[in-house]
Amino acid sequence: MGADEDVALEVAAKLTDESLPWVEKYRPKSMDQLVAHEEIISTINALISANKLPHLLFYGPPGTGKTSTILACAHQMYTKSYSSMVLELNASDDRGIDVVRERIKDFAGTKQMFSHLPKLIVLDEADAMTNPAQMALRRVMEKFTRNARFCLICNYGNKIIPALQSRCTRFRFAPLSAAQATSRTTEIAEAEGVEYTADGIEACVSLGHGDMRRCLNVLQSTAMSAARVDRASVYTCTGKPQPEDVERILKSLLADDFATAFARVKEICVQHGLALIDVVSDLHAYVLQLDCADKLMQMQAVVWLAEAEARLAAGTNEKVQLAAVVGAFHAFRTTLKAT
Template sequence: MDSFFKPQAPRVPQKHAVDPQNQPWVEKYRPKTIDDVSAQEHTVAVLRKTLTSTNVKFIWMNVDLVKLNPSSQLPHMLFYGPPGTGKTSTILALSRQLFGPDNFRSRVLELNASDERGISIVREKIKDFARQTPRAQKVSSDGKTYPCPPYKIIILDEADSMTQDAQAALRRIMETYARITRFCLVCNYVTRIIEPLASRCSKFRFKPLDPSSTTGRLSQIASAEHVPVSDDVIQALISTSQGDLRRSITYLQSASRLSMSSDPPSEITASDIQEIAGVVPDTVISGFAATLGIDVATNGAMDVDGQTQPKAKGFDGVRTKVKEIIREGYSASQILSQLHDLVIEHPTLTARQKARCALIFAEADKALCDGADEELWILEVALRVHKALS
């Protein structure tokens, strides 16, 4: 009975341990510091200057700031650009370098605006966090010294999904609590951010990663994971991801799992990357283009059988080829996109022929976005391109 009434020691919550082997490579190799961010030299240079100027001593008395270096002020920020270019990773890395692991949870609030985008979230959750005065700096458990400036950071990911009312309510909060809170808005389309909100932020444009930066990052990850990749595989990852580093890393991990599934492990090829990415093989597009009357031999491409395929004669020939492609389950939008690139980059087609084909592709893309039948519109495009080139 004594042991029953004996006070028990409080339980210390254990941190959830994640096995690196089961972790997605996108999270495993996410930049820990802003120096690890690939490309984006201008943004990294500005944030690095902010980080170094923040490394000053602050004096706290009764949780009120007595002394503040003016150069340590971090403005409200607006990160915009295509997905997978490092917007969220950059602000998270900066926050970790500013506050350290111990103060990160209490100083940083990250919200995904696509899920929490209503005005009630702005008035309640964001406002409550913004009005809290940050606590004094603590000694970090890892033995390192962090600047830990006297403000908090609120990260609103996918801010372009917020409603107009929520954005309007946010601008007043940004002004009221600017002394102790900084906002970082992350979005893909800066035009969807209202002008009063955008004018209060310093804008940083994140551009799609160039091939050299993508190649270096993918080679580094492949070397760390002991995955042999050739130059053709790297080039296939770059072409299919179109500047999206997150997508290319995901494709590389999927390809490595696919190669390890066989016994013995097979070598990763460019065709494997195209299959994982949902890209139509070049041989299929070349055969389809040859059927429509496009000379693929002069464009350096081959058809399905490795031979020059004759131009289809009449409606029946084109319809047979379209049915053959649709039966394979390829996406109509992907077919149009790759056929468009082949036509525009073709060396022998005239400018008038390319312009006519581009108009056809544009009309078909609009129809597919509106939910039209894929097979009928691929057939429509094939017949009209066949007529335009005849």
């Protein structure tokens, strides 16, 4: 019976593992699987081994490994007693003032008999906590420092009230570098037996913009929909403009007359299923790179693009906005020629 149960559990674990999205399936389980933020990890490791773990505040953009880092730390610290020593509260739980008063107090207030380690309370997405709850947390944190440590995680450090910030040691998680994201993405593509090319991985990484979660999601959705992960399939699958398309659009905007440029850009967008808003946000980088003697005009063009992007995000008519963008380039390029 016992053995049967074990087998059943194993099968269930395998099944759920297979159906998990790759971001979860390959969530780093130990500190050495994390590919970035070496200084933060070594600092925390040193604090753990000296048994001097302070309250922590992790902040930084999504997909940079904040949740993974603290969970890996916790697994390393508590090993088998993890479930009795760690309380994870996440944005999907209700974290109003009652939770702080009751659940956290209950958990932090009882001391673990056979452990010299403090308990750990992870408040993921702490910036979603109400202000009164954050206020209440101040006192709880101080009162139970003997028994428990807190780790607050959020995207914006300044959404945490100053009184809490000052009680924590702050760590900023920067976006992953292209090299770090590339190595992890390649590792996972290998593990999944995906057929890929180097420029396919490069495209996933470049669309991820330092967000590892996004890199992996792009990789997985492309692997599911195309036979091979290469540059073209990644851009087709995500519907993002390929650099060549943006270059063609830019060329037309800088050279053709109004009606031709308008028709040309529209044609390229329709052909490749591109959203004008993605094209506009990519054009922005190109405009900044143009060698233009009239810097003021160049900045004005950037402002025009930003305004068009904001209007598109608000859901305005694409045709009208496209005309505005073409018009903006007309005004901009006269000074380009003059210089």
